[in-house]
Amino acid sequence: MGNSSKGRSKQSFWGTGEPFVWATAGALSLTLLTTAVLIVVVMVNGLGVFWPSDAALIIQNDGGRVLGEITREEAIPGTNERRIQVKVANRDLYGLDFRWIPLEDIENIEYPEDVVVLERQEYGNFNGFLQKLEQENSEPGEGRLWYQFLRAWRQVKKRQREHGVYEERIAALNREARSNEDRLLKWTHRNVPETDRRVISLLERKEALRKQFDEVSTEQAQALRTLREERAVFADASGRTKEIPLIDIVRPLRPNAMSIPAKVGTYVAKVWELLSDEPRESNTEGGLFPAIFGTILLIFTMSLFSFPLGVLAAVYLREYAKEGPLVQLVHIAVNNLAGIPSIVYGIFGLGFFVYGVGGTIDQLFFPERLPTPTFGTGGIFWASLTLALLTVPVVIVSTEEALSAIPKSIREGSYALGATRFQTLVRTILPMASPGIMTGLILAMARAAGEVAPLMITGVVKMAPALPIDGVFPFVHLDRKFMHLGFHIYDIGFQSPNVEAAKPMVFVTTFLLVLIVLSMSSLAIYLRGRMRRRYAMGAL
Amino acid sequence: MEESAANNTATVEQTLPQTDVIISVRNLSLFYGQTQALFEISFDISPKRVMGLIGPSGCGKSTFLRCLNRMNDLVDSVRVGGSIVLEDIEINDPALDVVELRRKVGMVFQKSNPFPKSIAENVVYGLRIAGVRDKAVLEERTETSLRRAGLWDEVKDRLSESALGLSGGQQQRLCIARAIAVDPQVVLMDEPASALDPRSTAHIEDLIFELREEYTIVIVTHNMQQASRVSDDTAFLYEGVLIETGPTEQIFTRPREKRTEDYITGRFG
Numbered sequence: 034m035g036n037s038s039k040g041r042s043k044q045s046f047w048g049t050g051e052p053f054v055w056a057t058a059g060a061l062s063l064t065l066l067t068t069a070v071l072i073v074v075v076m077v078n079g080l081g082v083f084w085p086s087d088a089a090l091i092i093q094n095d096g097g098r099v100l101g102e103i104t105r106e107e108a109i110p111g112t113n114e115r116r117i118q119v120k121v122a123n124r125d126l127y128g129l130d131f132r133w134i135p136l137e138d139i140e141n142i143e144y145p146e147d148v149v150v151l152e153r154q155e156y157g158n159f160n161g162f163l164q165k166l167e168q169e170n171s172e173p174g175e176g177r178l179w180y181q182f183l184r185a186w187r188q189v190k191k192r193q194r195e196h197g198v199y200e201e202r203i204a205a206l207n208r209e210a211r212s213n214e215d216r217l218l219k220w221t222h223r224n225v226p227e228t229d230r231r232v233i234s235l236l237e238r239k240e241a242l243r244k245q246f247d248e249v250s251t252e253q254a255q256a257l258r259t260l261r262e263e264r265a266v267f268a269d270a271s272g273r274t275k276e277i278p279l280i281d282i283v284r285p286l287r288p289n290a291m292s293i294p295a296k297v298g299t300y301v302a303k304v305w306e307l308l309s310d311e312p313r314e315s316n317t318e319g320g321l322f323p324a325i326f327g328t329i330l331l332i333f334t335m336s337l338f339s340f341p342l343g344v345l346a347a348v349y350l351r352e353y354a355k356e357g358p359l360v361q362l363v364h365i366a367v368n369n370l371a372g373i374p375s376i377v378y379g380i381f382g383l384g385f386f387v388y389g390v391g392g393t394i395d396q397l398f399f400p401e402r403l404p405t406p407t408f409g410t411g412g413i414f415w416a417s418l419t420l421a422l423l424t425v426p427v428v429i430v431s432t433e434e435a436l437s438a439i440p441k442s443i444r445e446g447s448y449a450l451g452a453t454r455f456q457t458l459v460r461t462i463l464p465m466a467s468p469g470i471m472t473g474l475i476l477a478m479a480r481a482a483g484e485v486a487p488l489m490i491t492g493v494v495k496m497a498p499a500l501p502i503d504g505v506f507p508f509v510h511l512d513r514k515f516m517h518l519g520f521h522i523y524d525i526g527f528q529s530p531n532v533e534a535a536k537p538m539v540f541v542t543t544f545l546l547v548l549i550v551l552s553m554s555s556l557a558i559y560l561r562g563r564m565r566r567r568y569a570m571g572a573l
Numbered sequence: 574m575e576e577s578a579a580n581n582t583a584t585v586e587q588t589l590p591q592t593d594v595i596i597s598v599r600n601l602s603l604f605y606g607q608t609q610a611l612f613e614i615s616f617d618i619s620p621k622r623v624m625g626l627i628g629p630s631g632c633g634k635s636t637f638l639r640c641l642n643r644m645n646d647l648v649d650s651v652r653v654g655g656s657i658v659l660e661d662i663e664i665n666d667p668a669l670d671v672v673e674l675r676r677k678v679g680m681v682f683q684k685s686n687p688f689p690k691s692i693a694e695n696v697v698y699g700l701r702i703a704g705v706r707d708k709a710v711l712e713e714r715t716e717t718s719l720r721r722a723g724l725w726d727e728v729k730d731r732l733s734e735s736a737l738g739l740s741g742g743q744q745q746r747l748c749i750a751r752a753i754a755v756d757p758q759v760v761l762m763d764e765p766a767s768a769l770d771p772r773s774t775a776h777i778e779d780l781i782f783e784l785r786e787e788y789t790i791v792i793v794t795h796n797m798q799q800a801s802r803v804s805d806d807t808a809f810l811y812e813g814v815l816i817e818t819g820p821t822e823q824i825f826t827r828p829r830e831k832r833t834e835d836y837i838t839g840r841f842g
Contacts, residue, residue: 355649442686446748449642449680450699450755451672460702461688568689 072547079544082537083303085288085296088148088160090270091119091134092141099132100148100160100270109135122150122158123269130157130534144289147179149267151277152284154313157534161267164274168263179287182265189263189279196260199253206249208505210242215402222401283313307541316495316525317535321545323497327413327515328482328549330501334417334511335424335481340474342421343428350429351436352458371426379487382419387411387491407512411492413501414511419491420484424477431476435469436462465568471561475554482550485519493520495528518546595620595758595789596641600655603636603645610636613655614815616808620758623781623790625804625821627797629836633813634793638761640664641791642678643671659759676703679752683764685744687736687751692719692728695736695747699755714754721787722750723780742773749780753788760784762792766799778803797837801825809833 091099101121109116116135124130151159166182217235225232261278268274286299310320350367354360391408399407439462447457463470485493494514501513526532526539596618603611611633618624626634636645643664645651657664664674676699687695696715697705705711715732719725724746728739736747745765752760762781766774781790781803794800800807801821808818809830817824817833828834 440686442682442684443688445644445647445680445682446686446688446751447698448647449644449675449682450702450751451676452698452702453672456702460698465689 075540075544075547078537079540082541083300083307085150085286085291085299087144087289088150089119090143090145090148091139092143093134093138094140095138098270099134101132102150104131106136120158122160123156123275124531124534125156126269126273126275130531146287146290148287148289149179150286150288151267151282152286152318153277154281154283157314157318157531159267159275159277161269161275164266164268166265167276183285185263185265186279186282186285189260192260193280196253196256199249199256202249203246203253206242206246210239210246213238213242218401307545312496316521317529317531317538321518321521321542323500324516324518324521324542325545325549326500326502327493327497328518328546329553331413331417331420331488331515331517332478332482332553334413335420336474336478338418338421339424339428339477339481343425343473343477344432344470346425347429347432347436348458348463351433352454352462367426367429371430374486375423375484376486378419378423379490382415382422382487382491383411386415386418391415411490411514412512413492413515416488416491416493416515417511419487420481423484423487424481427477427480428470428473431473432466432470435466435472438469439465464564467568468561468565471557471564475557475561478553478557479550482546482553483519485517485523488517488520493517495520495524518542518549522546593619595660596791597658598655599657601637601640601657602654603633603640604652604654605648606650610813611640612813614810615655616815616818618789618791619806620789621785621787622805623785623792623803625800625807626791626793626810627795627800627807627836628810630795632810634810635763637810638680638763638791638793641759641761642675642680643669644680646671676755677757678759678761679755679757680761681745681748681752681763681765684768685741685748687739687744687747689735689737691733692736692739692747693732696750696754698751703755718750718754719747721753721784722746723776723783724750740773742769742776745769745773745777746780749777749784753784757788759789759791762790764793764795767795774799797825797839809836811836 086102088101089103091101093099099119099121101119104118104120106115106117108114114135114137116133117139119132119134120130121127121132122130145162147162149159149161149163151161153159163178163182165178166185168185213235217232217239220229220232220235227233227236257280260280263279264276265279266274266276284299284302288296291299307320308325309322311323312321313319350360350363354363388409391406391410391412395403395407395409443461443465444457447461448454452460492514494516497514497516499510499513501510501515502508503510522539522542525535525542529535594617598617599615601611601614602609614637626637628634639645640653640657641659641664645653653665655665659674659677662669662674662677679699688698690698693711693715694701696718697711700711700714716725716729719728724743727743728747731738736744739747745768749760749765765781766777769777778799781792784790785805792804794803804821806819807821807824809816809824809828809832811832817828817830819829824833825837828837
């Protein structure tokens with residue numbers, strides 16, 4: 034836009050500052066636009082994932098039949114022709130989830146009402162037609178085949194839920210065996226002989242537990258085997274049949290026969306599953322609950338350390354430390370700390386917290402378990418500390434700014450009334466600085482929520498067997514490994530065996546992560562607004 | 574003659590026996606780093622009277638005022654020599670508890686500086702930090718202080734509202750109420766009305782006149798009319814040196830020093 038000012042005199046054009054206004058407005062719009070595009074792309078791709086789309090039966094010129102959801106249409110590279118991508122599913126039959134079909138080859142596209150789309154426990158979706166029920170242990174019900182199938186499926190699912198007691202018992206046995214083993218290790222580590230009464234009783238208990246475990250798992254296997262005998266036969270578009278145990282079906286749908294409200298219902302159910310369930314199929318399907326939980330807990334624990342540490346450090350720097358070259362140096366160092374690549378913090382966290390502190394704890398308190406580490410391995414606690422370290426400079430800088438923005442007259446007013454430095458700080462300065470301090474916390478939280486690199490070496494995992502907080506004493510297990518939405522994006526987007534099928538999940542996860550950061554920040558901004566209203570400086 | 578006059582007023586106004594000097598300043602010098610700001614100042618301040626400090630900008634009036642409650646401690650590079658005795662306390666004693674001193678010597682600043690708290694909390698701030706918890710005492714003090722500061726009728730219905738919602742003049746009177754709530758002996762005022770409109774200024778001046786009955790007031794002012802109106806005694810400082818001190822009437826009508834006369838008549842400053 035620079036030289037288009039021929040019409041007017043140069044002096045007045047540049048003198049008015051008009052181009053500068055345009056430049057500032059342009060810069061702002063560009064930033065907003067990029068952000069908006071990002072969010073819209075993520076939302077459009079992420080929110081559509083759970084909509085039960087119609088399944089098309091595509092009949093080709095050569096008589097071939099393909100069944101699946103049409104996912105996109107594009108030009109064939111290098112030609113004028115177009116092609117469509119169909120999600121054919123049935124990975125166990127075809128090997129691939131997606132197929133490209135040139136538009137030219139298509140004779141007809143139909144949407145038969147009896148197309149069945151099954152969400153399965155394994156191998157992704159199945160598209161096909163229901164043929165018959167194979168029930169060994171129960172009577173086929175009344176009515177049309179589809180409803181018979183649904184009734185049988187619900188029955189099986191109900192029984193499966195009842196079998197949850199086996200899993201609980203196994204988990205309880207495992208826990209006891211584990212603590213038994215730990216105690217046993219302690220005695221052997223202290224060289225207590227095997228003939229000792231205490232050791233003998235532990236060994237006996239171990240044996241008893243193993244027996245019980247075997248019994249329960251045999252029972253469970255037996256129960257499962259009976260359940261697996263309830264099957265249904267399905268046929269794919271070309272007529273190949275497939276027997277599927279009802280227990281493997283997560284959600285059977287007939288999308289072409291569904292009304293809009295029914296589809297909305299399914300959509301809501303799927304979103305709820307996403308928020309509350311555990312992932313399946315190497316994380317490409319199912320829920321994200323452990324990752325959501327891990328992310329929020331991580332940010333929370335991080336704030337718990339970074340916030341007090343940063344505020345206290347800033348108070349010392351601004352209120353107590355005497356200005357001098359040393360303080361100046363600390364200021365420079367703090368500002369530069371914020372610029373260190375996060376992976377460096379990750380490596381520091383691994384070396385210092387995990388191996389250093391954690392390893393020392395292991396040596397001092399759990400020597401009998403070595404070389405199996407207890408605290409000397411990545412976990413949510415170490416990851417939180419690493420992130421706290423990473424975000425502390427942000428908190429320090431904003432707290433210092435907030436403190437220095439408080440007018441001298443307020444401090445003097447307080448001192449003149451006989452307040453000590455500490456009283457002035459606690460009663461007046463800190464409350465007044467609280468909105469600014471809150472800003473620092475918001476920035477720190479946003480930064481921490483977006484970090485993945487340092488987590489990858491301090492405790493994040495693809496699949497955590499248990500949440501860091503659960504009903505087992507002592508309820509909070511910050512030594513456990515955890516799942517995280519940011520890492521989840523990387524993992525399913527780039528490490529998944531079936532990238533194309535995992536793609537929707539990447540968008541969904543991204544959307545969720547953005548949503549979590551946004552809602553946490555909104556909460557903090559709301560709190561900051563309240564503090565502002567309470568402590569804001571009026572017209573002085 | 575001057576002394577006997579002071580003695581007379583003391584016996585007339587006070588029934589209790591009291592010395593006629595509450596603060597005695599002797600050879601007070603002050604340095605900001607290498608720069609000397611006050612030079613060997615010596616004079617006495619009488620109890621329950623208003624001492625006005627006048628002089629051109631930068632003459633050291635405010636600096637002197639801040640010596641009386643050791644506010645200069647907050648500036649790193651300040652060194653003070655000489656002696657200031659408040660009754661029997663040596664203010665310049667490094668071992669003195671400044672917190673205790675500041676409870677005896679309150680201060681009101683040029684710019685009103687209420688805390689961003691409620692009106693009532695502003696008034697009892699000094700009491701709270703002194704450890705007063707009794708609610709009845711706090712409420713009673715809030716009312717008496719606000720009444721003395723002439724603010725009670727204007728704010729009695731909104732004591733729990735923010736002090737920042739008050740007008741400039743009200744805020745300054747609130748700061749005065751805040752200063753007298755801890756019941757100091759001396760109240761220092763650093764140009765308390767310079768940022769206010771004429772009406773609020775008149776209000777503050779009336780207030781000073783009333784407060785004189787209970788407190789010793791030391792006021793810095795730029796405004797000659799104000800000095801002549803509110804102060805009983807006046808001290809004229811010029812470039813860090815005390816030129817002249819005496820009863821206001823005498824300073825303003827028959828100054829002994831030529832420079833005092835020049836300043837008062839507006840020939841410089």
